[in-house]
Amino acid sequence: MTALLELDAMEAGYGKSRVLHGVTLSIGAGETVALLGRNGAGKSTTMRCITGLLRLQAGRVVFGGRDLRGMPPHAVARLGLSLVPEHRGIFAALTVEENLRIAARRGSRWTFEAAMAMFPQLAARRRTPGGKLSGGEQQMLAIARALMPGPRLLLLDEPTEGLAPVIVERLVALLRTLKDEGLPMLLVEQSLEVCRAVADRHAMIDEGRIVWTGDTQALAAADDAVRRHLTLEEA
Structure with missing residues (x-):
């Protein structure tokens, strides 16, 4: 599958604090990818780097074959990247x-x-x-x-956070409709249920590193990775 979005060894942070440590991930045309992780794992920072809201310290973001490094957010948006921010x-x-x-x-x-x-x-x-x-x-x-x-690509940062279950169900149905229409999406989410219902592939991020990737079937069998990288008991 040809990659629409490629994140290549991204490193970024705030001031002297490094948050991302070589994040590499890709999204193909028509594909929905979920990025899972605990609070503070680097999910929203990844989104900020993709959209140009945060400057990369190393690595690349390539969208539709075009390197986005140094491009301001409004120029990134004009290329077809739309962000639904966390708040x-x-x-x-x-x-x-x-x-x-x-x-x-x-x-x-x-x-x-x-x-x-x-x-x-x-x-x-x-x-x-x-x-x-x-x-x-x-x-x-x-x-x-x-x-x-x-x-051309929709980015969603924690779209179900703080919402009642009945509203979450409606949003999941909406995202599935958009997916069926062929719109590629990168979904940042903490709910495994939402990710399983919507995404084709899943990536776990922990302490600024991608530590696991797989499809929905693999995620269902990844109890050890879920426990180590997503639950509070191993935090």
């Missing part, structure tokens, strides 16, 4: 419709009308300020907004 990042004072329309791009198949059809809960609240939405509605708005530019 959603919606504009609280803007309505649902305004949040979506400011992210629209000419030529994208994701028009405002298409977004309303995909997210009927948001359609019913199109004139409601983002800050007045429930947590689940805000997450749906964050995903809808990330789709508006017509991304």
Whole structure:
């Protein structure tokens, strides 16, 4: 499978603190990959490096054959990378419709009308300020907004965090629909159930290093790796 996104020996951190230690990972066209790890393992830092929000100290990020090193976030986004950030990042004072329309791009198949059809809960609240939405509605708005530019790859950072189980089920169904439509995704997530339901491949990150990779069948049998790298009892 030809790689759409390649992370090659990435090293990065904050100040004198090194967080990532040679992270290598790839995502193929039409593939969904889950990045699993405990809090502080380097998942969100990996996302920040991909999108240009954090400068690499070593290694490369290659997207569609293009090296993204040194490229500012807005230029990375124009190439077709869309991020749903961990804390959603919606504009609280803007309505649902305004949040979506400011992210629209000419030529994208994701028009405002298409977004309303995909997210009927948001359609019913199109004139409601983002800050007045429930947590689940805000997450749906964050995903809808990330789709508006017509991304070639969707990055989701902890999309189910803090949400009720019934909302998580709806988000999983939504992600499966996007996957079935052929949209590649990199999913940062702590829930094994969500990852098994959505992703084709899985990678565990621990202390800034990729320590295990495999498909969903392999993950189901990886009890030892799950215990050592994902559960608190071995932290």
